[in-house]
Amino acid sequence: MExxxxxxxxxxxxxxxxxSLNLIVGYTGLAALGHIAFACIGAYASSLLxxxxxxxxxxxxxxxxxxxxILGAIVAYPSLKLKGDYLxxxxxxxxxxxxxxxxxxxxxxxxxMGLPGIPSFSIxxxxxxxxxxxxxxVLIFVFITYQAIRNITNSPFGRILKGIREDEIASQAMxxxxxxxxxxxxxxxxxxxxxxxxxxAHYISFIDPSSFTVMESxxxxxxxxxxxxxxxxxxxxxxxxxxxxxxxxRFLGMPSSVAAPLRQMIxxxxxxxxxxxxxxxxxxxxxxx
Amino acid sequence: xxxxxxLCKEFDGIKAVDDLSFTIDENSIVALVGPxxxxxxxxxxxxxxxxxxxKGIVVLDGKDISSMSPFKIARxxxxxxxxxxxxxxxxxxxxxxxxxxxYKTGDRFSSALFQSKRMKKEEVENTRKAEDLLKFAGLSxxxxxxxxxxxxxxxxxxxxxxxxALEPKIFLLDEPIAGLFPETKRTMFGLIRKLKESxxxxxxxxxxxxxVMDIAEKIIVLDHGxxxxxxxxxxxxxxxxVLKAYLGKKSL
Numbered sequence: 001m002e003x004x005x006x007x008x009x010x011x012x013x014x015x016x017x018x019x020s021l022n023l024i025v026g027y028t029g030l031a032a033l034g035h036i037a038f039a040c041i042g043a044y045a046s047s048l049l050x051x052x053x054x055x056x057x058x059x060x061x062x063x064x065x066x067x068x069x070i071l072g073a074i075v076a077y078p079s080l081k082l083k084g085d086y087l088x089x090x091x092x093x094x095x096x097x098x099x100x101x102x103x104x105x106x107x108x109x110x111x112x113m114g115l116p117g118i119p120s121f122s123i124x125x126x127x128x129x130x131x132x133x134x135x136x137x138v139l140i141f142v143f144i145t146y147q148a149i150r151n152i153t154n155s156p157f158g159r160i161l162k163g164i165r166e167d168e169i170a171s172q173a174m175x176x177x178x179x180x181x182x183x184x185x186x187x188x189x190x191x192x193x194x195x196x197x198x199x200x201a202h203y204i205s206f207i208d209p210s211s212f213t214v215m216e217s218x219x220x221x222x223x224x225x226x227x228x229x230x231x232x233x234x235x236x237x238x239x240x241x242x243x244x245x246x247x248x249x250r251f252l253g254m255p256s257s258v259a260a261p262l263r264q265m266i267x268x269x270x271x272x273x274x275x276x277x278x279x280x281x282x283x284x285x286x287x288x289x
Numbered sequence: 290x291x292x293x294x295x296l297c298k299e300f301d302g303i304k305a306v307d308d309l310s311f312t313i314d315e316n317s318i319v320a321l322v323g324p325x326x327x328x329x330x331x332x333x334x335x336x337x338x339x340x341x342x343x344k345g346i347v348v349l350d351g352k353d354i355s356s357m358s359p360f361k362i363a364r365x366x367x368x369x370x371x372x373x374x375x376x377x378x379x380x381x382x383x384x385x386x387x388x389x390x391x392y393k394t395g396d397r398f399s400s401a402l403f404q405s406k407r408m409k410k411e412e413v414e415n416t417r418k419a420e421d422l423l424k425f426a427g428l429s430x431x432x433x434x435x436x437x438x439x440x441x442x443x444x445x446x447x448x449x450x451x452x453x454a455l456e457p458k459i460f461l462l463d464e465p466i467a468g469l470f471p472e473t474k475r476t477m478f479g480l481i482r483k484l485k486e487s488x489x490x491x492x493x494x495x496x497x498x499x500x501v502m503d504i505a506e507k508i509i510v511l512d513h514g515x516x517x518x519x520x521x522x523x524x525x526x527x528x529x530x531v532l533k534a535y536l537g538k539k540s541l
Contacts, residue, residue, distance in 0.1 A: 148402060155401035156392055156412060159380075163388045166377035173337065173375070174389050174455060175363035184398050286379055 005131040009203060011243040012138040013196050016145045018223040018235040020192035023149050025221065026229030026286065027158065028185045029165025030079055031088040034095030035193055035220050038068040040102055040212035042194030043201035044109060047118045050202075057121045057202045065194035071098075072190025076183045083168075095214040102209040114208025118201050134203055141199060145192050150232055152188065161185060162230070165286075222267055226274060228284020237282050242267065290315040290490060291336070291367075291459055296345035298331055298514075305331045307514035309345070313459065318481065318491045320501040323511035324534060329494045330372055332511070333461050337369045338362040350458070368457030370448045372464050372494070378437035382428060382447055385436050386419040389454030419454065425483075426450035427476065442473035449480060460484065462493035466500060478504050498535060502526065510534065 021035045045067045046060025055063075071094075078090045102109050109115070121128045121137060128134055152158055163171045164178055171178050201207045219242065227238025246263040254262065280287045291313040298306040305328045313319050321329050334340035336347050338359040346355045354362050363369075368389075377385050394400055395411035423429050426446040431439060439447060445465060452460060465481070466474045481491055481504060495501045501508060501522070508525045510518040512534040518525055525531055 151404050152398070152401045155404070155408060156387070156396040156415075157398055157401035159384055159388060160396060162380050162384075163377050166379055167375050169339065169359075170371070170375035170377060171388070172339075172359040173363055173369055173371075174451070175360050175391075176388075177360050 002131050005135050007244060007247055009131065009135050009138050011240045012135070012142045013200050013203070014220065014223060014239040014243050015142050015236055016196040016199070017193055017220045018227065018239040019142075019145050019149050019232060020189045020196070021220050022224045022227075022229065022232065022235045023152065023161075024185055024189040025224055026231070026235075026284070027153050027165060028161045028182065030182060030185065031084055032075075032079075032091045032186075032189075033088050033214070033221065034075065034091035034093070034098070034217055035189070036212050036214070036216040037095045037098035038071060038190040038193035039197030039200065039216075040098050040209075041068040041071055042197030043207050043212070044102060044115075044197075045194075046198040047115050047201045047207055048108070050119050051115060051117070057119065057198065061195055061198040061202075064198045065191045068190040068194025068197070069187045072186040072188075073183060075190070076186035079182050079186065080179045092214060092217075095217050099209055099212055099214065102212060109209070112208060112210075114206055115201075116206045118205045118207065120202050120205065138199055138203075141195060145195070146232060148188075148192070153230075153232070157181075165230075219267070222271060225281055226270065228281030228286070230286040231281065231284040234281050234283030241282075290350055291492070292348040293332070293336065294346050294348065296332065296335060296347070297343045298328075298335060298340065299343055304514045306335065306342070309511070309514065309516055311509050311516065311519060313490060313492050315490055316485065316488055317506050318485050318504060319493075319507045319509060320505035321492060321494045321509050321511065322496060322498050322501060325496060326513075327511040327534075328514035329496075329511055330463055331514075333369060333463055333494065336362075336461060337367055363455065363457070366456075366458035367461060368452035368455040368459070369461035370445075370452060370463050370465065372467070374441075374444050374448055376436040376439075376444055376447060376451070379435055381433050382436055382439065383416070383419055383423065383432040385447055386422050386450050386454050387415055389451040390415045390418055391456070422450045422453050425453065426480065442469050445469060445473070445477065446480075449477070453484075457489075459490040459492060462491065464494050464496070466495065474500070498526070498531070 017035060017039060024030050024032045042064035045064035046057055049055040049060040049063060050057055075091060075094050079087050082090055103111055128137055160176055160181055163176065164181055168178055223238035223242050224235060226242060228234030245266065249259045249262060294310050296306050296309040309332065321332065323329050331340065335342045338357055342355060346353050349365055349367065354365055377388060392411050395408035400408035423432055426449060428443060428447055428450065431443065436447060466477050469477060484491060505522055507520065508522055509516060510525060510531050517530040517534055518528045
């Protein structure tokens with residue numbers, strides 16, 4: 001049972017990542033490949049604050065999210081000039097940079113040795129350490145993220161984002177300050193990704209750079225595309241499916257040395273199948289161009 | 290109301306626009322005509338800010354707008370359509386029009402995040418406005434269709450409805466009747482006349498001189514980026530320079 005709850009918690013954290021990336025990629029049409037970098041900032045920020053200064057994770061999670069937002073604003077800067085593949089490359093580069101910093105700035109992050117013993121959240125002196133209570137905590141954050149992204153996209157503001165996705169030049173001709181919207185979207189997306197990172201760190205209680213490789217960014221992107229770009233329900237489906245699916249491999253009795261590469265192969269295969277038969281994703285309406 | 294002064298633009302040494310000047314009076318319909326490659330669309334791109342001019346300025350109501358970014362120029366009151374039609378394909382026809390409408394506070398991020406009452410009120414008002422514009426363009430029954438599923442003619446009409454939503458002072462229409470059936474062409478011209486009657490100013494591009502004769506009050510003819518003639522339709526059709534540009538020297 002605990003194992004099952006653990007899967008749900010992980011899926012919930014991925015859902016936050018997927019929802020926030022969907023805002024950037026699915027709704028605004030910005031090809032961002034470095035989403036996990038924001039989670040990395042969030043995770044390290046709140047962990048280091050808790051470990052070094054004894055600061056409560058509640059504050060740490062907010063600080064982490066804000067730092068991630070600042071990084072988001074920095075990433076948004078090239079996105080104002082770059083389009084499509086070039087933006088994808090630039091954000092990919094960011095993912096690599098953040099990962100390298102986490103790995104090589106040993107003085108701060110302890111590098112590949114990671115940070116052990118990250119404390120969990122506590123309410124009124126009660127430690128949220130068992131999986132059930134942590135699941136509730138994660139679900140609350142999933143709900144907040146969902147509500148925020150839904151409100152943002154379900155509005156005239158959200159319509160403008162879709163307009164930018166559909167045609168940037170036409171959006172400008174309609175008097176829309178496209179750069180401002182891109183900046184906001186990156187800041188918000190990064191904010192929630194930062195929260196997801198903190199939630200992960202305080203749950204697992206140990207982080208090291210290997211959790212934040214560029215491959216993870218691609219996994220999250222896959223969840224967005226799989227569930228459907230521009231569909232919030234799709235983000236839930238994408239995240240849950242792609243977290244649970246590889247777990248099923250365990251029950252087939254496969255050793256982890258086989259299961260891990262197999263996971264990647266299955267992801268790849270699913271993506272190819274999807275692009276052929278359902279380019280808009282399982283729940284989405286918006287088709288890839 | 291709109292003045293273009295000594296505009297020059299070169300692409301790799303080829304003069305796309307060559308020392309072009311003209312003035313568009315308020316509440317007039319002006320056609321910008323010329324053979325293919327004569328620089329008509331380039332002029333539009335410069336006026337609307339998508340291209341920077343090498344030399345020269347564009348003045349709207351006494352204000353130099355040449356160095357403004359496209360979205361600011363749009364807000365100053367210049368609404369343009371595109372030769373190859375730029376709609377928002379994968380969103381509804383109604384939403385396409387609503388993207389042209391102005392909001393006071395309803396399109397802000399904070400309004401969205403907190404789903405403010407004001408936003409909802411403005412949204413209701415704007416939905417009504419957008420529906421009126423769709424009625425004007427004859428697209429009411431298509432309101433929920435995706436823009437990409439419209440026919441060519443309907444797309445042209447939708448693009449017009451969308452810049453109507455922007456309520457510009459001057460409409461720049463890039464080939465509004467290109468590729469339209471005669472009937473849709475008449476509809477389009479009818480709409481353009483209605484715009485003029487309601488006090489708007491229209492500058493449109495067309496390469497076929499004859500099809501603009503009835504509607505344009507003034508015609509500006511471009512050839513190789515240069516203005517070769519400007520005047521009332523009946524003068525233009527007799528102009529030797531114009532005939533030369535269109536028909537070649539031999540046929541004269």
